[in-house]
Amino acid sequence: MTFGARLLQHRKNAGLSQEELSARSGVSVRAISDMERGRARSPQRRTTEALLDALDLDETSRDELRRLARAGRIAVTSPVWSLPPYVADLVGRDTELDTIASMHGGLVVVHGAAGTGKTSLAVRAAHLLEGRFPDGQLLVELEGATPPLERLLKDLGTPAEHVPEDANGQTRLYRSLLAGKRLLLVLDGASTEEEIRTLRADPGCLTIVTSRRRLAGLADATWIRLGGLTEPAAVELLASIIGPARVEADPDTARSSSRCAGCRRWRCGSRATGSPAGRAGRCGTWWSRSRNGAWPRSRRATSTCAARSRCRWRTCRRLRS
Ligand SMILES: Nc1ncnc2c1ncn2[C@@H]1O[C@H](COP(=O)(O)OP(=O)(O)OP(=O)(O)O)[C@@H](O)[C@H]1O
Ligand SMILES: [Mg+2]
Numbered sequence: 001m002t003f004g005a006r007l008l009q010h011r012k013n014a015g016l017s018q019e020e021l022s023a024r025s026g027v028s029v030r031a032i033s034d035m036e037r038g039r040a041r042s043p044q045r046r047t048t049e050a051l052l053d054a055l056d057l058d059e060t061s062r063d064e065l066r067r068l069a070r071a072g073r074i075a076v077t078s079p080v081w082s083l084p085p086y087v088a089d090l091v092g093r094d095t096e097l098d099t100i101a102s103m104h105g106g107l108v109v110v111h112g113a114a115g116t117g118k119t120s121l122a123v124r125a126a127h128l129l130e131g132r133f134p135d136g137q138l139l140v141e142l143e144g145a146t147p148p149l150e151r152l153l154k155d156l157g158t159p160a161e162h163v164p165e166d167a168n169g170q171t172r173l174y175r176s177l178l179a180g181k182r183l184l185l186v187l188d189g190a191s192t193e194e195e196i197r198t199l200r201a202d203p204g205c206l207t208i209v210t211s212r213r214r215l216a217g218l219a220d221a222t223w224i225r226l227g228g229l230t231e232p233a234a235v236e237l238l239a240s241i242i243g244p245a246r247v248e249a250d251p252d253t254a255r256s257s258s259r260c261a262g263c264r265r266w267r268c269g270s271r272a273t274g275s276p277a278g279r280a281g282r283c284g285t286w287w288s289r290s291r292n293g294a295w296p297r298s299r300r301a302t303s304t305c306a307a308r309s310r311c312r313w314r315t316c317r318r319l320r321s
Contacts, residue, residue, distance in 0.1 A: 001179075003043070003068040008036040010055050010065075025054035043069055067169070070162060071176035080136035080183065082155045086124045089240050092233025093121050096224050100125040100208065104132065105182075107200055109190075109209045109218060112226030118210035121226065122186045125208060129184055133206060139186040140199075148187070148199055149174060171198060178202050186210070193217040231255060 011021050011032075018036075022029045027047055035043060043051065048069045052062045100108055100121075110118045126137045138155050140148045149170045153163050156177045164170050178201055185201045190211040196218060200207040209215065214223060229237060235254050239247040247254040 001068065002038060003065065003072050004035040004038045006065055006068055007032070007051065010057060010061065011036075014055055016055075021051070021054055025050040027051060027054075044073075045069075067172055068176065071173055073162075079134060080138060080155055080157065082138045082140070083126050083186070084123060084139065086127045087120045090117075090120055090124050091236040091240070092229050093117065093124075093226075096121055096226065097125055097128065099222070099224055100206075101128060103206055103222065105204050105206050107196075107207045107209065107218065107221045108224060109196075109211060109215050109221045110224045110226055111211050111214045114212060116226045116228070118212075118226055119188050121224075122188065122208045122210050126184050126186055129206065133182050133184040135181040135183040135205075137184045137186075139188055142187060142189045142191070142195060142199075148195070152185075152199065153177070174199075178205065181205060184208070190215060 011018070014021075016024070018029050018032045021027070021032055027043075027050055031043070031047070032051075048066060052065060057065070096110070110122055112118055123139065126139065130137060138152065140151050140155070142148050144151065146154075149167070150163055153170060153174055154160065156174075158173065158177070162173075164173060181202070181204070183201060183205050185199075185205060185207045187196060187199055187207060187209045190196055190209050191213065193215050196207075196209055196215065200209075209218075209221075214225075215221070216223075228234070235247060235251075238254055238257060
């Protein structure tokens with residue numbers, strides 16, 4: 001609902017013509033007509049107050065009209081954009097990308113263990129679908145320093161001084177700003193269904209949620225479970241970490257090690273830190289601790305075969321050298 005449409009409704013309810021409202025409020029007939037037809041997005045504060053007094057509205061209606069006027073004053077620069085760059089060498093995940101690409105709106109939840117690549121997948125998909133959502137692509141970290149709703153309002157063009165202080169006011173403004181828009185929203189790192197219900201965009205938009213939890217309580221979502229990488233994808237990832245030459249020189253070791261990387265969910269995150277040798281070293285540490293029983297059984301290799309663990313530890317050492 002826009003300010004103009006609501007103004008028209010209230011004027012009709014009051015049984016006033018545009019001329020009569022103009023006479024009561026001191027606002028010109030032309031200005032009232034422009035607002036009601038949506039040609040003027042919203043009046044200034046003084047004009048709004050004059051119209052509210054002239055219509056003799058109750059407090060609830062006055063608050064609503066003020067909010068709609070404020071939303072109209074906020075210049076939403078379209079398209080809006082707050083996506084980080086995508087991982088250029090993302091491997092595998094074609095099926096998952098296809099599933100997201102087949103969606104023209106609604107809600108998709110990408111869930112899986114820490115470091116399996118949920119955020120990387122969501123960001124890649126958001127970039128790929130740029131053309132489908134002309135009003136923009138936004139990503140908000142739900143665990144970030146700024147409360148997510150505040151972050152989103154600012155990303156949607158709301159100046160800091162116009163962000164309401166109370167949560168209800170923020171939600172209402174957020175909904176007004178989203179109305180009629182076609183944008184893609186990534187809600188990254190969700191913990192509860194409740195926060196998604198508040199923040200998800202309208203059905204005409206696509207909301208991609210990433211979470212370590214399945215968030216099964218969201219009734220109308222599409223779920224994508226992200227597990228370990230397939231062996232070819234894991235080998236490809238390994239090659240991007242330690243260099244394709246070493247993988248080509250010793251494909252058996254690479255395959256064996258990639259099984260450790262993919263199926264054992266050797267955290268993809270380990271690639272993000274340290275030198276290639278250091279990253280392969282992490283893998284070695286993992287296996288060595290597991291082999292020596294330094295970690296409790298639940299954290300040991302999912303494979304129950306100690307010999308295979310030792311074998312993988314050796315492959316990691318060979319990769320490090
Ligand atoms: N398929 C992939 N190909 C290449 N790199 C990947 C892939 N998946 C993840 N990565 C890399 O692994 C690291 C961790 O990925 P990401 O942050 O997306 O995981 P996550 O599942 O969102 O983790 P968290 O649960 O902690 O939020 C990143 O550096 C990312 O670049
Ligand atoms: Mg993440």
